[in-house]
Amino acid sequence: MRHTHSGGGLFPHAENHDVFTGLLRQVIDDYYRWHAQCAEAAAPALIDSVPETAAQCTAGPAGNLDAVANLVRELSGRLAHQATPIPSPLYLAHMTPDIPVAASLAHLCAMLYNPNNVTPETAPVTTELEHEVSEDLCRLIGYQPDTGWAHLSSGGSAANFEAMWIARNLRSVPSAAAAHPAAADLVSDRSPLVLANMPVPQVLDLVEALSARGLLPEVARLAAEQRRKAHTSGTLLLARSAHYTWDKCADLLGLGPADVQEVELTPLHRVDVHALGRRVRALLADGQPILAVVAMCGSSGEGAVDDLDAILRLRADCERRFGASFYVHVDAAFGGYSRSLWLRPDGTMAPFEDRPLDGSGTRMKPEVHAAFRALPRADSVTVDPHKSGHSPYPAGALVFRDRRAVSLVARESMYFGHGNGSRIPFGPHTLEGGRPGAAAAAVWAAHRQIGLHSQGYGRLLGGCIATAQRLHERFSAPRQTQPAAGCDMASEVISCFPPDLNILNLSVRRGAGEYGRVPDGALGRLALDSILAEAAGKPLTSLYVSGNTLSGRPLPGGVEQVLRLCTMKELGPATLDVVERQLRAAVSRSVATAVAPL
């Protein structure tokens, strides 16, 4: 039995090829049998009554199976020759995972029935699976499945947009309640300062009380009016490293440019909690609403994990000092599944000391563990099954600590008809409404094949993180690479900082020699272009990396462009040798080209 890095039974491999094909044949047989039953069992007498135009349609181009075969063969051939080689050990560019066989098969199987999880009427089986996935995700984050909630989305952007939409609406409920004659008594004991930034659980209690009085729609409308009149929906605070999706989000929600405050970074590219604290306290003391504080758990560019524990301690401190507080959303689109590193089979989280990543002593950082341990205290979390969850696109997700929050964007009045533990309909309680049932089936299958605990996803993602750490070690000390032939310009490739998760940033610097007019900040871009150009010519055998802009690191020639390696797989020492060699060679080659005399 041969093994590759991709795992004999988890990912596609010669040894499961026949099983995969056989299962899919069964799936297709089931589907064709069902389809025939649907078309015929309802009324066997109808079979001969085919309308004329449908018969023509059948005989016409649309019914031409040779044409279908040509289409499919063309597509399959193009993909098998040109698709991005995601399973390659040398593919270290994007967050795209290789797909476990169970997830592929489940997706293919469910897709055939074309379920839309907007309502159980159109998708009785896959909405059920999405409810199971919802409970899975609550447990992954550390929320109670009977009071929390989760749903799938098209991706992390939609999940983040929805969270901020909820936070924006939530923030303005207390002041609106105070202004409504039939609701004012519910908040009459609160100062204006507290009304502007009431702690989230208290707002949700208020929302429930308003709903019980039938006043929620009216108060929500009043809140919208007040937001307009106040010229602000509150301030959104987040790390400067945050993904550009947040800019988009602020514009979409109608926030003004001044409503978004980007907070300084630490050298590890995490939000500077001291700087955040100064801003938050100033806003609270002034009675200015804070829309939300967004913490990153695996920033897109750096995989950085903000110090969530400190952010939540800051919040607790503010509640003590001001009686006022703020909504905390965590963008863990990339990092969320890594909490499984410490999850015991019973769902509890192991303490830090328990788990080195492998025999070599590679360990997670204690403060990263602390951030994951703090996750259950955040109000909502974005986590993408189609990233570290190893599910196929499209499968993002938004997870709520308190399911009552969804009533702030719901489009129907049954907000609290469903008690704890009952099932919230997906369609009217989500930004996008519809979603493919096939995505729910795939995530459901991936969770069950891999396991949402330290021995399942924990082992898989621990291997990815250990790989990033090993690469960091190889690039952590300055070591000049040899100049390319005919060029006396040496270069250095240096890891910018030890990674929190499985993304590594490599800085390309000048070595000995003169670089003329090529600024330091641009060397990374040159190296990236060279690597991508090589990969374009030999897609299956080349190294793939991506680029990043380190916003906190201005250099001569502009913001520093670095090489970004996202290690979505575990690599052994021999493969790491190849990666290191190819990387140094590409950098040396591109630097030489860049500085060659004109």
Next chain:
Amino acid sequence: MRHTHSGGGLFPHAENHDVFTGLLRQVIDDYYRWHAQCAEAAAPALIDSVPETAAQCTAGPAGNLDAVANLVRELSGRLAHQATPIPSPLYLAHMTPDIPVAASLAHLCAMLYNPNNVTPETAPVTTELEHEVSEDLCRLIGYQPDTGWAHLSSGGSAANFEAMWIARNLRSVPSAAAAHPAAADLVSDRSPLVLANMPVPQVLDLVEALSARGLLPEVARLAAEQRRKAHTSGTLLLARSAHYTWDKCADLLGLGPADVQEVELTPLHRVDVHALGRRVRALLADGQPILAVVAMCGSSGEGAVDDLDAILRLRADCERRFGASFYVHVDAAFGGYSRSLWLRPDGTMAPFEDRPLDGSGTRMKPEVHAAFRALPRADSVTVDPHKSGHSPYPAGALVFRDRRAVSLVARESMYFGHGNGSRIPFGPHTLEGGRPGAAAAAVWAAHRQIGLHSQGYGRLLGGCIATAQRLHERFSAPRQTQPAAGCDMASEVISCFPPDLNILNLSVRRGAGEYGRVPDGALGRLALDSILAEAAGKPLTSLYVSGNTLSGRPLPGGVEQVLRLCTMKELGPATLDVVERQLRAAVSRSVATAVAPL
């Protein structure tokens, strides 16, 4: 050779079962070969260097193929027994289409490679297919593919949100330009009244000029500030029948409740253009910004097609009278593909007289044809391939007449780097950013198997519309159904109005006899509950319909609840007999139950 309604070669059928399985086997073989090449070709020497944890992972539960087989068999079995019987001739409930074999195979094929069309780097083949689909959709709507643009989305909601986001930002550019010292000269000849509602092509020229001066980001920020200060982003006008997605949209974008004006309906459930005209002229004359007028082309509940031609003539008239205008977006999520009824192979649109739907003289209404003919003059159109496009979920789309509009929400500065005909990157120019390449492949294949013209989609959808019309005829005259045994309450089922497309609304009314306290408006709900209860017990052989609330028709007992039939297939006379019989029986039964003495 047997035919069913579903078409021998287009949809799954016994005669293409083997071809489907055979093609899929080839697809899987290609995929496994590619996967092995990715994993091994890069470095054959690495095969033995499997890291320890990956080997354990392989040997552990995740690599257990028996467990995978059980998961997949469970899922397949549940779907084949409980999935909504979409292909059934008696399934007339939702907009969910049966999926042509080419689209299923293409989706399955592409999904295996897990492409994300956020960037060609992760999806070189399927972004190419999405560009081809973009051109297809421009031609379907009647836009120029080299100056228009389209992209896929998770569905109609996301597409509508994006269109309104763009319209909101676009509307406020001229006033902001006037307030910017370096841009004011571009609009110095316009009155405040025109600045508030500048015609869309002029705004896009202005946007291009601002971009050329490098001023667009600054002016966009200024526009956001001005929107806040003005307490409005402009008024959104749409028919009262519009989907609840528009409420959601307004709240998401931070519009105030007063910013949405619902316009009265005609008896055919189209927007009343005279009433719309009065409101529009009042706003323009007063210099109040109009965010957009949204026309429905196939409303969710009724399939109603607004008189778009009259709306666009209204716009032309306003431009003549005021020099001011408004953005027109069309929500053709359901109806857009029906434009293919008149599309010639060269992409031009045939005049009305050309095409009866079938030999029986069934025809489209002239005003519906006129609306489709007017579609190319609208600014943007939402159209869902996963509805009438017969593609699997998730595949919505947004189509733009003038691709420059996307610069109003783009997150990178290369707005006009790409000239006419060049390709706009999908990721930074769309609301959701990422999207599954599998969706692009499926839509691409469906378009090619069926054909975007009168003999392809035109024939398929013409059959669906003819079916709705034939059902309308059967229910257009009052005809009392027999009371159920032991009950003297007869009932009537009456088509509310002749359908514009393939959705029929049926009103349930009291016949002779006394109904006690059951109000007329609730009878439809009772009948629907009865039909759904029956279907739940016999999923493969029952009639399925859905419900609707006719907002324009208040009745004693509240807004009228009606039965809604969405005919996503063509039915022959014998099947129509069965549908009619089952419907009348269900209504009679449920009315009898409802009025039975306690």
